[in-house]
Amino acid sequence: MTFDLFDSLPQLDPPHAEPLVPGATVLRGFARAHEQALLAAVREVAARAPWRHLITPGGQRMSVAMTNCGRFGWVSDASGYRYEPADPLGGAPWPPMPASFLALARAAAAEAGFAGFSPDACLLNRYLPGTRLSLHQDRDELDLRAPIVSVSLGLPAVFLFGGLRRADPCQRVRLAHGDVVVWGGPARLAFHGIAPLADGDHPLTGRERINLTLRKTR
Ligand code: MD3
Numbered sequence: 001m002t003f004d005l006f007d008s009l010p011q012l013d014p015p016h017a018e019p020l021v022p023g024a025t026v027l028r029g030f031a032r033a034h035e036q037a038l039l040a041a042v043r044e045v046a047a048r049a050p051w052r053h054l055i056t057p058g059g060q061r062m063s064v065a066m067t068n069c070g071r072f073g074w075v076s077d078a079s080g081y082r083y084e085p086a087d088p089l090g091g092a093p094w095p096p097m098p099a100s101f102l103a104l105a106r107a108a109a110a111e112a113g114f115a116g117f118s119p120d121a122c123l124l125n126r127y128l129p130g131t132r133l134s135l136h137q138d139r140d141e142l143d144l145r146a147p148i149v150s151v152s153l154g155l156p157a158v159f160l161f162g163g164l165r166r167a168d169p170c171q172r173v174r175l176a177h178g179d180v181v182v183w184g185g186p187a188r189l190a191f192h193g194i195a196p197l198a199d200g201d202h203p204l205t206g207r208e209r210i211n212l213t214l215r216k217t218r
């Protein structure tokens with residue numbers, strides 16, 4: 001008879017890489033070993049730079065709640081989208097990048113073929129049941145050769161992944177707790193979004209999904 005650790009955890013696959021499209025790699029379960037440290041760091045960031053619903057330049061309140069850490073943070077308001085060194089709520093610098101975020105992002109990027117990734121910003125997104133993120137491109141960073149590393153925590157989501165034109169067809173990819181995705185090369189400017197979050201109850205986050213995106217903004 002054979003027995004290993006995973007036999008006792010039937011719902012968990014061992015971490016493994018799945019190529020998605022050229023330039024994009026899903027590292028299933030890559031963050032699972034660090035879930036407690038990552039979630040504790042998320043709470044520390046949000047204690048200093050609270051979750052908020054940004055307003056798009058077109059005047060819409062975003063359904064996803066956001067905050068940032070690192071040297072720069074992504075903000076949106078009536079004057080547009082940009083990276084700022086300070087939190088517009090209060091004017092203090094964004095909280096420092098937690099060591100756990102940086103180490104995970106660097107390891108994931110290297111695993112996907114982007115050695116030397118050096119993010120200077122992390123956008124944190126919080127989804128509750130029903131929250132969505134409509135199709136968009138991430139193009140506010142100056143160095144588009146650097147990848148973006150995304151970390152999914154808590155409730156699972158359906159990620160929509162299209163092409164370089166908004167009208168291109170979308171693949172639907174399930175992103176679950178602990179999944180890390182590295183988006184670089186030809187995938188870096190692809191349109192993407194998140195379908196409305198289904199209700200659920202995650203053992204570590206309850207009715208929330210948290211996504212971290214680590215970025216090199218300049
Ligand atoms: C593909 N976040 O913060 S992460 C975002 O789950 C964002 O919160 C989603 O899109 C989320 O901008 C998706 C996956 C992701 C992040 C950045 C990308 C995919 C990407 C940049 C380029 C291409």
Ligand code: FE
Nearest residue numbers: 136137138192
């Ligand atoms: Fe995005």
